[in-house]
Amino acid sequence: MTYDRFDVLSVACAAGLLLAAGFVGVSLGSPPSVPRVSSSSARAVISDLTRARAALDAGKTKKAIDELTVFVAANPDIAESHVLLAKAHASLGDYATAIREYKAAVVMDPEYADLNSDKYIGKGIKSVLSHGWAPCEITLTPERNDAARAAVKDDAAYLQRMLAGGCN
Amino acid sequence: METQLIETRPPSLQSVLDDAPGDTTTWLGRNQDLLLMIASGLAIGGLGVWLSFLGNPRNAGICISCFMENLAGALSLHGNARMEYVRPELLGFVLGAAAAAFLGREFRSEGGSSPVLRFLGGVILMVGCGIFMGCPIRMALRLGAGDFTAAAGLVGLVAGVWLGFEFLKRGFYLGEAAPMPLINGLMLPLLAVGILIALLFKSRILQFSASGPGAERAPLLIALGAGLLIGALAQRSRFCITGNIANFLAARDYKMASGVLGMLGAAVVMSLMTGSFHPGLQAQPGSHLAYGWSFLGMGLVGMTSVMIGGCPFRQVVLASQGSTDAAAAVLGMLGGGAIVQTWAIGSTNVGPTQAGEIATLVSIAFILVVGVLLRMRPSEQEA
Numbered sequence: 001m002t003y004d005r006f007d008v009l010s011v012a013c014a015a016g017l018l019l020a021a022g023f024v025g026v027s028l029g030s031p032p033s034v035p036r037v038s039s040s041s042a043r044a045v046i047s048d049l050t051r052a053r054a055a056l057d058a059g060k061t062k063k064a065i066d067e068l069t070v071f072v073a074a075n076p077d078i079a080e081s082h083v084l085l086a087k088a089h090a091s092l093g094d095y096a097t098a099i100r101e102y103k104a105a106v107v108m109d110p111e112y113a114d115l116n117s118d119k120y121i122g123k124g125i126k127s128v129l130s131h132g133w134a135p136c137e138i139t140l141t142p143e144r145n146d147a148a149r150a151a152v153k154d155d156a157a158y159l160q161r162m163l164a165g166g167c168n
Numbered sequence: 169m170e171t172q173l174i175e176t177r178p179p180s181l182q183s184v185l186d187d188a189p190g191d192t193t194t195w196l197g198r199n200q201d202l203l204l205m206i207a208s209g210l211a212i213g214g215l216g217v218w219l220s221f222l223g224n225p226r227n228a229g230i231c232i233s234c235f236m237e238n239l240a241g242a243l244s245l246h247g248n249a250r251m252e253y254v255r256p257e258l259l260g261f262v263l264g265a266a267a268a269a270f271l272g273r274e275f276r277s278e279g280g281s282s283p284v285l286r287f288l289g290g291v292i293l294m295v296g297c298g299i300f301m302g303c304p305i306r307m308a309l310r311l312g313a314g315d316f317t318a319a320a321g322l323v324g325l326v327a328g329v330w331l332g333f334e335f336l337k338r339g340f341y342l343g344e345a346a347p348m349p350l351i352n353g354l355m356l357p358l359l360a361v362g363i364l365i366a367l368l369f370k371s372r373i374l375q376f377s378a379s380g381p382g383a384e385r386a387p388l389l390i391a392l393g394a395g396l397l398i399g400a401l402a403q404r405s406r407f408c409i410t411g412n413i414a415n416f417l418a419a420r421d422y423k424m425a426s427g428v429l430g431m432l433g434a435a436v437v438m439s440l441m442t443g444s445f446h447p448g449l450q451a452q453p454g455s456h457l458a459y460g461w462s463f464l465g466m467g468l469v470g471m472t473s474v475m476i477g478g479c480p481f482r483q484v485v486l487a488s489q490g491s492t493d494a495a496a497a498v499l500g501m502l503g504g505g506a507i508v509q510t511w512a513i514g515s516t517n518v519g520p521t522q523a524g525e526i527a528t529l530v531s532i533a534f535i536l537v538v539g540v541l542l543r544m545r546p547s548e549q550e551a
Contacts, residue, residue, distance in 0.1 A: 006338055007540045014533035021529035024522055107518060110250065110380065117379040157450050157457070161517040166453025167228035167381040168301065168517050 045075060052084055056091075064088050079108035083121060090128050096152045098128045103155040106162050113162035122163050129156055202423050204405035205412075209430025211401050212481075215394045216309045216431075217438035219257065222386035226444065226453040227313050229386070230257060230398070231306035232480040233297030236505035237514070238382055239363075242374045245506035250380025254367045256388050260395015261402070261481070262360040262488045268400035269489035277353025279492030282342040285538060286493050289476040290483065290500020291507060292468065292531045298514035299465030299528050300324075301454050303480045304409040304473075307466065308428070310455065312435020314447030317455045317462070324463035328470025329413045332539075335475060339544040342476065345493055353490030356498065360488075364392075403489055408482035410473035458519040461528065465515075468532050475539065 048071050055064035068085045075081065086101035102112075102125050111117040113125070162168075212230060219229030228234050241252035269275040297303045300321045302310065307325065310318035366374055367388070377383045385391070401407070407427050415424035439445035449457070456462070473479045476497055478486055483501070486494035508514045513524040520528075 002545060003540075006334070007543070010536045010540045014536040017529045017533040017536075021526045021533070024525050024529065027522070114250075114379050116383050158517055160451035161453065161455060164451050164453035165226040165384070166455070167225040167231060167234045167306075168454045168515075 045071075045078065049078075049080060049084070052081070056084060056088055061088050061091050065092075077108065079105045079112065082108070083112065086128070087124065090124070095128055095131075096148070099152055099155050099159065102128065103158055106159060110162065110168075113159070115165065125159055125163060129159060201405065202426060204401065205407060205424065205427040206430045208398070208401040208405040208407035209427035209432075210434045211398050212305060212407070213308065213312060213431035213434030214438045215398060216305065217312065217435055217442060217444065219386045219391060219394060220309075220444065221438075221442040222390060223384055224386045224391075225381045225384045227310045227315060228302065228306050228381070228454055229309060231302050231309070232258075232484060232501070233294055233303040233505070234306065234381065236294060236480075236501045237509055238505075240502055240505035240509065241382060242376070244375055245502070246509035248380075248509045249375075249382075250377055251382045251509060252375040252377040253382040253385060254363055254374055255395075256364070256367065256392035257386075257395035257398075258484070259360045259364045259367070260392045260397075261399035261484050262357055263364070264396035264399025264401075265403035265485040265488035266357040266360075266399075267396075268403040272404065274403070275353065275490045277348045277350045277490040277492070278345045279348050279352060279495075280343070281345040281493045282542075283493055283496040285342060285542075286476050286496040287500035287503075288534075289472050290497035290502075291504035292472050292500075292535065293480050293483075293497070294501050294504025294508050295513055295524075295527045295531050296465045296468035296472065297480065298508040299520050299524050300462050300469070301456065301515050304466070304469060305431070305479075305481055306454075308409070308431050309435050310452070312432055312445075313439040313452075314445050315452040315455055316447065316449055317452055317457060317459070320459035320462040321466035324466035325410070325470040326413055326417075327463070328467035328472075329410050329474050330417055330470075331467070332410075332471040332474030333414050333417055335471075335539040335543070340475060340539055340542055341544045342493075342542060345491070348492060350490075352492045353495075355492075356487045356495045399485065399488065402481065402485045406482075407485075408473075408478045410470055410479040411482060413470070414474055454517070456515050456517055456519040458515070461515070461520040461525065464528055464532065465520075468528060468535070471532075472535055475535065 048067065052064050052067045052071065055061075055067060065085065065088045068081055068088065072078075072081050072085065082101045082105035086098045086105065089095075089101060090098035102121075106113045106125075109119065111119040112121050114120060115122065216230040220226050221229075224230075225234070235255040235258040237246075237248075237251050238253045238255050239258060240246050241248055242254045266275065300307065302318075302321075304325055307318050307321045311322065363374075365371075370376075386394075405427065409428055412424045412428045415421045436445070446452070469479070473482075476483070478494070480501060483494045483497040487498045511523050511527070512521050513527045515521065515524055
């Protein structure tokens with residue numbers, strides 16, 4: 001069988017792509033270990049979240065943020081804690097952090113952005129996005145922190161896409 | 169139409185360039201193929217938007233890859249509870265195309281042309297669609313609704329079709345299909361009938377999403393009717409997005425491009441009529457902003473589609489009219505739908521996943537190698 005330049009080019013491209021896939025694979029690393037959750041620790045999680053929610057409802061926003069920040073550091077994968085943090089930050093006018101926390105929650109649990117779900121919190125997210133965008137820009141502009149502003153914009157754009165629905 | 173092209177291409181190109189002969193004595197007869205092609209495009213574009221208006225996910229009223237992932241979920245082939253539903257449209261495509269093929273005496277049970285490679289081709293189509301977030305039809309619906317992020321996919325699709333076409337021109341050939349006993353060709357339509365019965369009676373063998381895209385549904389009978397109509401029209405017209413693009417690239421055949429243009433036009437008009445036209449890059453449903461990966465994903469779909477003889481939708485139609493080779497590709501798409509969900513290959517609104525990026529690169533490499541290995545050199549063609 002004879003091979004021509006087209007064959008060589010195709011095989012070279014294939015080899016290059018496999019190499020690139022290898023690099024992506026190496027950067028993937030090992031999957032994160034999933035901690036085992038005992039019933040006692042689950043009860044503690046519920047208790048902590050209930051306490052933080054109660055503080056938020058009582059208007060003790062700073063206290064709720066403190067409790068939730070400690071809680072999230074220990075339990076980063078619980079979406080509801082991010083929702084509560086977002087609500088707390090939004091009530092203080094810190095819309096950039098609220099947007100970041102809402103994004104974290106929706107990435108973990110898309111049901112929060114699903115109109116058909118009981119968990120839907122789109123109204124709160126939309127409120128932060130619509131009312132919060134101008135203050136968010138003002139907050140970030142004096143510091144000239146373009147990277148931070150770009151990150152907030154990316155997060156806001158993600159939330160907008162999620163709220164728009166579609167198949168994803 | 170492109171008699172010259174058809175005669176000088178390897179046999180596998182026939183399926184890309186084939187055309188329905190018509191009665192040439194009347195204007196309607198002479199233009200039957202063109203009218204059917206336009207009607208198919210209008211039906212897919214118009215009904216695609218309308219189905220979204222009636223309840224299907226936004227900008228995804230018709231999407232073969234989404235439907236396959238939904239079907240795989242409904243059959244418990246993956247564990248994403250948000251993607252479980254037997255889309256009646258998909259069953260309609262199969263049954264409508266099969267009925268049209270029988271009525272038009274075009275139902276031919278045949279196969280045996282590299283079925284395993286076609287099965288893998290089906291899996292790879294789902295990988296490409298997963299990275300882009302939609303099949304070529306959904307790409308058109310997204311563009312029609314003003315989602316300009318899909319433009320990268322369109323450019324990628326055309327580039328992929330061009331590359332696939334280069335392989336065909338250089339002798340890529342999957343082998344000849346041979347006639348088979350009728351039951352082989354009937355298997356897919358019969359399977360569709362069985363699943364439709366299970367759907368109508370809400371059988372326990374099927375899963376139904378309570379939330380997420382799988383819970384967004386157009387009324388069952390309307391969805392089924394739309395699927396039947398589109399399936400029948402597409403069978404008669406040989407509608408195929410990648411085939412149309414390949415024809416245009418090969419012969420500058422504007423007639424063949426009319427189907428795709430009709431689909432895009434109908435999608436724009438219906439989107440405007442239903443209030444779902446939102447031009448821009450932001451807040452687009454079921455999209456991401458990783459344009460490079462959208463390009464590669466649709467490029468992979470374009471190249472693979474041309475090499476296995478049709479886009480994902482065309483594979484469904486071909487399988488419905490008796491091609492067991494296309495049925496292998498369709499089953500590959502079903503398996504691919506499960507794999508894409510289980511291995512997190514499909515992109516999300518955040519963007520492509522690392523697993524998806526690896527799968528895309530490896531799939532393109534695989535298709536290139538297969539393309540080289542299955543080229544028939546001039547000496548072999550003469551023999």
